[in-house]
Structure formats: C-alpha cells, structure tokens
C-alpha cells in the first residue's frame with residue numbers, strides 16, 4: 745500500500761446548497777483499500793460521494809482525491825477528475841438505445857480515445873474482467889439487473905481508475921446477485937484499486953467484512969463491526 749492516500753478529507757464540511765449535511769469529516773483511503781459507507785436514509789452518504797466526484801462543491805475543509813484538490817476544483821477540471829475514478833450507481837445508468845459495447849465505446853470516445861483497435865481491445869478487456877465477454881452485442885434491456893451492473897462496473901474500469909466510488913451498487917439486486925457483484929468488486933480492489941461503497945445492506949458487510957465509515961448525526965466516524 746502506498747503512503748499517499750488516494751482520497752483524503754480533513755475537517756471537511758459537506759453541503760447540499762446552504763444545508764450543512766456533514767461536518768468535520770476526516771477520511772483517508774489508500775490504494776487497494778475497500779471501505780463501506782453506511783448510515784440511515786438522509787444521513788449524507790450520497791452527498792459525501794457527490795462531493796468526492798465533483799457534483800457538489802467542497803466549501804470548507806481540505807479534500808484531495810486522485811491528485812485533485814477538491815477545494816479549487818473548477819467545472820472544467822471535473823471531466824479530468826472523473827477519468828481517474830470509476831463511478832457506479834444503484835440504477836446502472838446505461839444508455840438504453842445502444843448495445844453494451846457501444847455503451848463502453850461512447851465513454852471511451854467521450855474521454856478522448858481515438859484508436860479504433862485500442863478501443864476494441866479495451867472494451868473486450870473490461871467485459872472479460874466482469875464476466876460479460878460474450879454479451880457485448882446485447883442491448884441493456886436484454887440483460888438481468890446483475891448483468892447490467894456488471895456492464896456498469898466494466899464502464900467504471902475503462903480508464904483504469906485508481907478509485908471506484910459506488911453508491912449502493914447492489915441496491916436493486918437480489919441477495920444472490922448482490923453477492924456476485926461483491927465478489928467482483930472485491931477482486932477489483934485486490935488488484936490495487938480503492939473502493940468506497942455506500943450501502944444499506946448489513947448482511948453484505950457481515951459476509952464481506954471491510955473497514956466501515958458511518959454517517960450519523962451530521963458526522964462520519966469509523967464503525968466497529970460488532971456495533972453495526
């Protein structure tokens with residue numbers, strides 16, 4: 745594990761417009777670490793993740809992520825920040841009007857890839873990683889929820905991110921499929937990527953124990969497994 749955190753917040757405040765959601769947030773995540781983010785509905789998990797991917801501004805405190813200073817982040821910097829991280833959502837957010845491969849091609853083109861052969865090779869590589877190598881020709885609606893989430897994870901891997909932010913990635917999946925997705929995410933973190941995953945699913949946390957941050961009463965603290 746490298747000594748420089750891939751994500752660091754110090755005395756950070758998380759706001760939704762004027763509304764203070766979390767204060768005095770201190771978090772460090774290093775390469776290859778898998779960390780859960782838990783807390784009740786409305787406790788601030790999504791707001792924290794949104795601040796980390798530049799969807800909400802960091803108004804006070806210190807924030808560094810994937811080599812970017814969140815405090816001085818400008819709109820024009822956001823695409824560059826997002827290229828260094830993968831983001832996975834509960835509802836997959838695939839483009840419904842094109843195939844799996846074309847979903848991935850769209851992201852590669854949007855992030856500056858030009859060489860057709862390299863793009864094809866990259867698409868095959870990420871689909872292989874998530875066990876979807878034979879399904880590139882399918883439309884999203886022809887896939888199960890678990891398969892759609894695998895494609896969304898493949899999409900998150902396209903630019904070899906050092907960090908993956910996942911906002912309830914198993915929220916729409918049945919328990920068996922959720923476990924399959926967890927095994928996939930675990931493999932990805934074992935290959936050196938850091939993962940911060942918001943979840944409500946305590947059974948997954950018990951089955952796949954990792955460091956856990958909890959949002960509660962406007963603060964974020966390290967939770968002890970036995971107290972979850």
Ligand SMILES: Nc1ncnc2c1ncn2[C@@H]1O[C@H](COP(=O)(O)OP(=O)(O)OP(=O)(O)O)[C@@H](O)[C@H]1O
Nearest residue numbers: 760761763765783784785786787788789790791792
């Ligand atoms: N777009 C918004 N504008 C203003 N306030 C918001 C907005 N989105 C969320 N909030 C408020 O911010 C607080 C934190 O919400 P957030 O969505 O971060 O919680 P969460 O822990 O992710 O909840 P859930 O588990 O339901 O997704 C809540 O009080 C919520 O009402």
